[in-house]
Amino acid sequence: MAAEKNFENRVKKWLQGLGIYPLGTAKDKMPVPPIGYYEKRWGGGYSKKGLPDMHIVANGISLDVELKAPDGKPTDLQKRNIKQINNSGSIAMILYPEGFEQFKNIMEGVIQCKVHIQQLNVLKAANASTKCDMLTS
Numbered sequence: 557m558a559a560e561k562n563f564e565n566r567v568k569k570w571l572q573g574l575g576i577y578p579l580g581t582a583k584d585k586m587p588v589p590p591i592g593y594y595e596k597r598w599g600g601g602y603s604k605k606g607l608p609d610m611h612i613v614a615n616g617i618s619l620d621v622e623l624k625a626p627d628g629k630p631t632d633l634q635k636r637n638i639k640q641i642n643n644s645g646s647i648a649m650i651l652y653p654e655g656f657e658q659f660k661n662i663m664e665g666v667i668q669c670k671v672h673i674q675q676l677n678v679l680k681a682a683n684a685s686t687k688c689d690m691l692t693s
Contacts, residue, residue, distance in 0.1 A: 559625035563653050576614055591615055606633035608648055617666045620648040
């Protein structure tokens, strides 16, 4: 579990460097101009079972990310929910530390696109691998 938490902290730090802060962050605590927010979903009855760990919004585009340690395995419910999110036209993924660079490419594309457009689907496909898995039907 420590490996996943360390990876989560790495992702959060990188997002904040882009201007994507935890939901509810005070403006005076934002060293980079804000372009979005993220929220960490907590298990244990705090959120619906099987939802990805993080919900991220950048320039109005929504992404859901299930974070895994290098040896982590998504549950069938997590995989089903990620497929459903992707099939609805949004972006969801299972992200391993080895896929972090691909995730960065996806986020940079989302930030540049600023709107949901067909090119985002191309971006998802081009940067998907088993370490940044964009499950679809």
